Amino acid sequence: MQDDRSDDIERLKDRIEKLEDALRRIKEWCNAYPTDIFLPVSEAELHRAVTLMKANGIRTDALYGEWARHIMHGIKLITMVSED
Numbered sequence: 001m002q003d004d005r006s007d008d009i010e011r012l013k014d015r016i017e018k019l020e021d022a023l024r025r026i027k028e029w030c031n032a033y034p035t036d037i038f039l040p041v042s043e044a045e046l047h048r049a050v051t052l053m054k055a056n057g058i059r060t061d062a063l064y065g066e067w068a069r070h071i072m073h074g075i076k077l078i079t080m081v082s083e084d
Contacts, residue, residue, distance in 0.1 A: 018081070025078045029071075 041049070050060050 022078050022081065026075055029074055029078065 053060055053063070
């Protein structure tokens with residue numbers, strides 16, 4: 001009985017460690033593009049970019065969706081490793 005509890009405790013400790021590592025990696029992912037290096041785009045620049053893309057037949061909603069899927073896929077990969 002005591003051995004079963006010890007095994008359970010060890011499994012839970014391992015699980016917590018994996019989850020904490022996944023959380024750390026997600027936090028790193030969120031900070032991948034710091035604003036002191038990758039300067040924020042102004043409203044005027046964003047409006048101009050959207051105007052240029054639309055004028056050239058690029059759907060901005062599709063582009064935004066692609067970027068969001070890329071980000072979510074990266075986070076998904078991190079969480080899948082923690083599920084082992």
